[in-house]
Amino acid sequence: MEAPDVGRALLEMHGIVKNYGAVRANRGIDLIVGHRRVVGLLGENGSGKSTLMKVLFGMIRPDSGHVIFQGKTLLGHNTGDHTPRRAMAAGIGMVHQHFTLVDAMTVTENIVLGWDRAGKVLKPAVIASQIEEASRAYGLAVNPGDVIAKLSFGQRQRIEIVKAILRGSKLLILDEPTSNLSPPEVAGLLAIVRRLRDQGHSVVFISHKLSEVMEICDEVVVLRDGAVAGHVEIANATRESLARMMVERDLEGPLQRKHHTPGAALLTVEGLSGQQLHDISFTVRAGEILAVAGVDGNGQRELLDGLAGVTPIQAGRIRLNGVDITRMNVRQRLAAGLAYIPVDRASTSLVPGFTIADNLAMRDIHQPSLAFGPFLNSKAIREMARKRMAEFDIRASSPDVPASSLSGGNQQKIVLAREIGRQPKMLLAFQPTWGLDPGVARFVLDQILQLRDSGSAILYVSAELEEVLTLGDQIAVMSRGRLSGPVPRETVNVTQIGMLMAGAA
Amino acid sequence: MLFMDSVGQSKRVAELDVTWNLRVLDYIGNSTGIRSALRAIVAVLLAFLVTSIPIILSGKSPLAAYGSLLNGAFGSVDHIAFALNKSTPYILIAAGVALCFRAGIINIGGEGQVAVGALATSWVALNAIGPPFLVMILALAGGVAAGAAWAGLAAAIRLTRGVHEVLSTLLLNFVGVLVVSAALNGPMGEPGSGFPQSPIFDDRLSLPKLLAGSDLHVGLVIALLVAVMAQILLWRTRFGFALRMLGGSRPAADYAGVSFTAGVMAVMLLSGGLAGMAGAIEVLGVHYRLIEGFSQGFGFTAVAVALLGAADPLAVIPAALFFGFLQAGALAMQREVGVPSSLVFVIQGLSVVFALCAMGLDRRGSRI
Numbered sequence: 001m002e003a004p005d006v007g008r009a010l011l012e013m014h015g016i017v018k019n020y021g022a023v024r025a026n027r028g029i030d031l032i033v034g035h036r037r038v039v040g041l042l043g044e045n046g047s048g049k050s051t052l053m054k055v056l057f058g059m060i061r062p063d064s065g066h067v068i069f070q071g072k073t074l075l076g077h078n079t080g081d082h083t084p085r086r087a088m089a090a091g092i093g094m095v096h097q098h099f100t101l102v103d104a105m106t107v108t109e110n111i112v113l114g115w116d117r118a119g120k121v122l123k124p125a126v127i128a129s130q131i132e133e134a135s136r137a138y139g140l141a142v143n144p145g146d147v148i149a150k151l152s153f154g155q156r157q158r159i160e161i162v163k164a165i166l167r168g169s170k171l172l173i174l175d176e177p178t179s180n181l182s183p184p185e186v187a188g189l190l191a192i193v194r195r196l197r198d199q200g201h202s203v204v205f206i207s208h209k210l211s212e213v214m215e216i217c218d219e220v221v222v223l224r225d226g227a228v229a230g231h232v233e234i235a236n237a238t239r240e241s242l243a244r245m246m247v248e249r250d251l252e253g254p255l256q257r258k259h260h261t262p263g264a265a266l267l268t269v270e271g272l273s274g275q276q277l278h279d280i281s282f283t284v285r286a287g288e289i290l291a292v293a294g295v296d297g298n299g300q301r302e303l304l305d306g307l308a309g310v311t312p313i314q315a316g317r318i319r320l321n322g323v324d325i326t327r328m329n330v331r332q333r334l335a336a337g338l339a340y341i342p343v344d345r346a347s348t349s350l351v352p353g354f355t356i357a358d359n360l361a362m363r364d365i366h367q368p369s370l371a372f373g374p375f376l377n378s379k380a381i382r383e384m385a386r387k388r389m390a391e392f393d394i395r396a397s398s399p400d401v402p403a404s405s406l407s408g409g410n411q412q413k414i415v416l417a418r419e420i421g422r423q424p425k426m427l428l429a430f431q432p433t434w435g436l437d438p439g440v441a442r443f444v445l446d447q448i449l450q451l452r453d454s455g456s457a458i459l460y461v462s463a464e465l466e467e468v469l470t471l472g473d474q475i476a477v478m479s480r481g482r483l484s485g486p487v488p489r490e491t492v493n494v495t496q497i498g499m500l501m502a503g504a505a
Numbered sequence: 506m507l508f509m510d511s512v513g514q515s516k517r518v519a520e521l522d523v524t525w526n527l528r529v530l531d532y533i534g535n536s537t538g539i540r541s542a543l544r545a546i547v548a549v550l551l552a553f554l555v556t557s558i559p560i561i562l563s564g565k566s567p568l569a570a571y572g573s574l575l576n577g578a579f580g581s582v583d584h585i586a587f588a589l590n591k592s593t594p595y596i597l598i599a600a601g602v603a604l605c606f607r608a609g610i611i612n613i614g615g616e617g618q619v620a621v622g623a624l625a626t627s628w629v630a631l632n633a634i635g636p637p638f639l640v641m642i643l644a645l646a647g648g649v650a651a652g653a654a655w656a657g658l659a660a661a662i663r664l665t666r667g668v669h670e671v672l673s674t675l676l677l678n679f680v681g682v683l684v685v686s687a688a689l690n691g692p693m694g695e696p697g698s699g700f701p702q703s704p705i706f707d708d709r710l711s712l713p714k715l716l717a718g719s720d721l722h723v724g725l726v727i728a729l730l731v732a733v734m735a736q737i738l739l740w741r742t743r744f745g746f747a748l749r750m751l752g753g754s755r756p757a758a759d760y761a762g763v764s765f766t767a768g769v770m771a772v773m774l775l776s777g778g779l780a781g782m783a784g785a786i787e788v789l790g791v792h793y794r795l796i797e798g799f800s801q802g803f804g805f806t807a808v809a810v811a812l813l814g815a816a817d818p819l820a821v822i823p824a825a826l827f828f829g830f831l832q833a834g835a836l837a838m839q840r841e842v843g844v845p846s847s848l849v850f851v852i853q854g855l856s857v858v859f860a861l862c863a864m865g866l867d868r869r870g871s872r873i
Contacts, residue, residue: 310759330762340760348760351753358746363761365746374742 008071009034010202011056011092011171016065018051025051026062027226033171038193038203040217040234042210042246044437048226049206053173057094058082070170093164094173099156103149107131107142111163134165138195153297154185161192165201172196173204178212180463182295183498190216208246210239222246258453260473262288266457267426269307272316276302278481280316284426284457284474289448290486291472292461294501299481300461301343304428307459308340309333321425334363337425341415341432345408349415352404356396357385359403360418392417393443409440416444420451427451427458433467445471465497477501541815541864542823548813548859549827552852559851560844570844577837578830584837586721590791592829594619594783594800596728598807599814599821600735601776606816607739608772609752614659614674615780615804617681618652622781623788624685625651627693627795630706630788637709644710645785652781653774655681660773664766670773678804689797701797712790722790731779735818748772780804809857815864828853 011033018026026048033039043049054060056067058074058081066076069090075082087094101110108128112118118127128144135142140158148156157177164172174193178186193203193216207213213220213234220237222230222245230245263286272280276299284290294300306313309330318326320336328336342348350359361370361381370380385399394413396406403411412432419427429448433441448471452458461478462468468475475492476485477500484500557567578588598615605612626648633640659673688694689701696704712722739745747763748771758765783803788795810828814821831853835846 308760309762330760334762342760344756347754348756351750351757353753354749362746362750362757365743365761371743374744376741376743376746378741 010037010070012068013052013056014066014068016052016055016062016067018055018060018062024226026055026065028065029223029226029228031056031221031228033202033204036197036200036202037219038197038205038217040213040220041204041206041223042208042213042220042242043223043229044208044246047223047246049223050175051226052223053094053175053204053206056087057092057173058084058087088167088169091168091170092173093167093169093171095157095160095164095175095177097175097177097179099160101148101156101159103147105148106144107146107148107159107162108144110148110159111144111166115167117167130166131162134162137199138162138165138192140192152185153180154182154188157181157189158192161196165196169201171202171204173206175206176208177205178207178209180296182501186212210242213242214239257449260287260452262286262473263455266321267307267459268317268319270317270319272303272306272313272318274302274306274313274315275311276481277306277313280481280483282476282483282486284459286425286457287452287455288473289452289458289460289471290474290476291468292459292476292478292483293465293468293497294461294463294478296463298478300430300478302481303478303483304340304342304430304459304461307428308338308342310340331366338428339419339422339424339426340428341419341430343430343434345411345415345435350403350411353402355400355402356389356394356406356414357382357399359414360385360388360399360421363418364422388417388421391421392447409436412436412440412444416447420447423454423456424451425456427456429458429460431462431464432460433462433464465494465501469494541817541820544863545813545815545820545824545856545860548863549852549856551859552855555855556848556852559848563844565842565844570838570842570848573841574831574834574838574849576834576841578834580837582716582719584833586716586719588830588833589721589725589826590829591833592825593724593728593790594787594803595807595810595825595828596725596732596822597783597786598780598803599810599825600728600732600818601779602808602811603814603816603818603821604735604739604748604772605776606811607745607752608748608768609755610769610772611671612656612659612674612773612776613671613805613808614656614677614681614777615783615807616800616802617674617678617804618655618777618780619784619787619800619803620678620681620685621655621784622648622652623784623795623799624688624693625781626785626788627703627706630710631693631703637707640707641710641712641789644789645782648781648785648788649778650781652784653778656773656777656780657770659777660770664769670769682800685795686797689795693795695794703795705794706789708793710789711793712786720791722786724786724790727782727786729822731782732818732822735779739818744771780807806853809853813857813860815860827856 009032011031013029013031016026016029029048029052031052041049051060055062061081067074067082069092072090073079074086074090102113105113108124108131111131112122112127131142131144134140140162142158142162148159151159161172177189181189190212193205196203205213205217214237217234219231219233220242221228222242224246265283266286267284270281280303282290292300302311305311307318309328316326317324320338323336325333325336325338346352351362354362361384364370365376370384371377382399388394389396389399392413394410394417396410403414416432427448432444432448436444448458448460460468460471469492472489474486475489475497476483477497479500553571560567560570577584579585598619602612602615626644629644629647630640633643655677656674659670659677662668662673663670686701689703693703695702712724715721715723715725739748747758747768750758750761750763751765751768755765758768784800787799792799806828810824811821814824831849835849838844839846
C-alpha cells in the first residue's frame, strides 16, 4: 500500500452551501475525512446529510464551496461539472439507501454494468474471480453467480459494497446502511466496515442511530439545520452529548400514557393466511395499542392490507366489534369503523395531484354528508377540510392547494386527519412516523395515544423497535409472515424481541 | 425476499403499473383554466409561425396563405357551417378521450369505435321500420351502443388478459375499419354503384338542420351538451372523483375502495359510446349513407384535440373548433394560393407539440 500523503486528509470539503429556494439545506459545511477513518455523519431528517453527500458524489451542484479528494480538486472555482462518474473515477463510492441493482441480472453482470474498466469485450470469468477475491478479503460472502432477485436486502447491500471496492473506491459513503437490516445483519455490516478500514479505506457512515455510530465510528460530525453542530472523536463522545448536539432544542416531555384499562375485544383475527402470511391470530381490545415490531418486508404490509380489505386474504376470519368483516370490501370495513394509515405516502395514502380537500375526502366520498346522490357536495367537502386543517394543524393557504406541494409532515397530517378525524373504532397504522421530523412524529404519536385513551383499539406496526416499546400496551413481533406474541408490555424481554425480529427464535 | 423493504417494493410496483400513461397525466394534470388556455394560444401562434417557413420556401406569402385560410374557414355562412360540422365529431370523441386520460387510460381506438358506430347506425337506418323520428333515435342509439361495445371489448382484453390498452384499442381500429369495408363491399353495399358505399338513407332520417338553408345540423348542439356533461361528470360527481383517483394513483384508488376494473370498463364504455355517437352523427347528419373511409382519421385527430385541450372536456371544445376550422379553410388555401392543404396538418401537429412542450416547461418550473 502506498504511503498516504501525510498531513493531507483523504477528503476535504469546505464551505458547502446549497439552497433550495428559501430552504437552506447546507449552510457552509466543512467535512474532513482522514485516511483509514470511519466518520459518522449524524443528524435528523432534513439536517442536510443527504444534500452534503449528494454534493460530494456530484449528484447536485452546490451554490458554493469546494471539494478536494486525495489532494485533487474535484469541485472548485475552475473545475468543470462534478458528476457521479467523475466522483467514482476519483475513488469515491456510494451505497445508496435504495440500491441500484438490476433484479434480473447476476451479481457479476450487475458489477460489470456501467464499469468502463470492465473492457469492451466482457470477461465474466475474470470479473467473477475478482469478485470472489474481494469477497474473501473483506468477508462479504458474495457469490458472483447469484441472481439479485433471490438475495436478501443485506446481501444486496454487500454487492453494492463490492461494486464500490472493485471500482477502486478509497472512500465509501454508506447512506443509512442499517435502516432495513435485522440486528444480526447489522452486526455483519459493522464487521465489514471494520475490515474496510483495516484494508485502507475510509468510510462515511450516515445514520441517525446513536448506538451504531458509537460502536463503529472513529469520529462523528453532527449536522443540524444545515450546519455542523459538532465534531468529536468518538472517545470523547457520549450518547447524551451526541443526542444533544443533534437536537439541541427543548425536548418535549416524554409521551404521556394514561393507565390503560382495556375493554372488550374489538378486533379478533383467527387463522389469517395469505400471500406472505401464515396462520395469524390475535386480539386487540378497546383502549389498547397492539404494537408489532419486525424488520420491513416480513408480511406487515400484507397483514395490514388484508385487514383493511385492500388485498384479498386466502383463509381466516376477521371480526370487528363482534361483526364478521372477512368478506367485506374496503368501503364496508370503513363503515364498520376500521381506519388505516398505510406506510406509503407518495402514492397510496395520498393522491399527490389532488387538493388537500380531495385528499381529506377520498375515502369518505360516498358519505351522505359529502354528496348529493351521485354529485359531490363541494361546499361540504371544503368545509370539512377547513375544520380538519384547523384541528390537525395542517399548514397551507387553502384546502385547494395540491397535497404534493406540502412538506412530508403536513402530508402525513392530512392522512391522520382523515383516518383519525373519523373517530374510528379500530385504527391500523403502518409506520406512520416514517420520514417525519421529531416534532411531527411526536404529534402523530400523541394523536394515536389520544385515540387509544378515547377507547379505540390500535394496531401499530413499525420497524422502529423503540417506537414499538414506547407505544405498545401489547407487543408482538412479525417475522417471515408469522406473528409471535403478543405479550403485555410489563413482561417484555427486549433481547427475545430482537431474536424474534431476526427470525432466530 | 425475506428482508425486502416494503416501502421500496411498493414504489417499484407502482412505477411498473403506471408505465407511460401517468406521464401523459403528469403533463396535463395540474393545468388550470387560464394558464392552459394561454399556453394553447401561444402554441397555436407558434405553430403558424413555424409553418410560415415552408410556405416562404415555396415562394408563397404566408400572409396570403393564412388570409385565404381564414376566408375559407369564416368567409361565409356556408363555410362556417361546414367548419362547425367538421368540429362536431372531434368534440364528441375528444371529450371521451379526455375522460380516459383523466382516469389514466389511453384510448386511441376512436377510429374503430367511430367506424363500428357508424356501421350500426347505418344498419338500423336501412333496416328498421317505424316512425322516422323514432328510427333516427334508434339509429343514434345503435351507434352509441356499438361504439361502446367496441371500446368495451378493448377494455375487457386489457382487464382480463393484461394487454395494454394502447395496443388493444389501436389494433381493434384496424378490425373495425375493415369490418365496415367488408360490409360495404358485401351485404350493405349499394348494388351497382361500383363504390364501397351503402344505399342512401330515407331522407326523413337525416338529423334536423340548425340553420335553414345551411348544412349545419343538430350534431353540434349534441356535442356541446355532451362536453358540458362530461365536464360535470368529471369534476362534480362521485364517479368522476373515482376516475380522477384512478388516474392520480392506482394504489390510492385501491386503498379508497375504488375498483380499477369497474372504473376502466365504465370510462371505456363511455368514451367508446361518444365515439360511436360521432360516427352516427356523421352518417345521419353529413353523408346520409355509410361510405368507406368517411372517418378520415377522426379517432386519431381527436387524441390530439384532447391533448391540446389539456384533457379537460370543456377545453376540448375550443381545441376541436380550432381543428375543424383549420381543416375547413385548408382547401381554400390550396385553391387560392396554391399552398398544399396538407400543411394544415403540420399546423395541427405543431400546435399539439408546442402545447405539450409548454405544459412540460410549466411543470418543470413548478417543481422545487
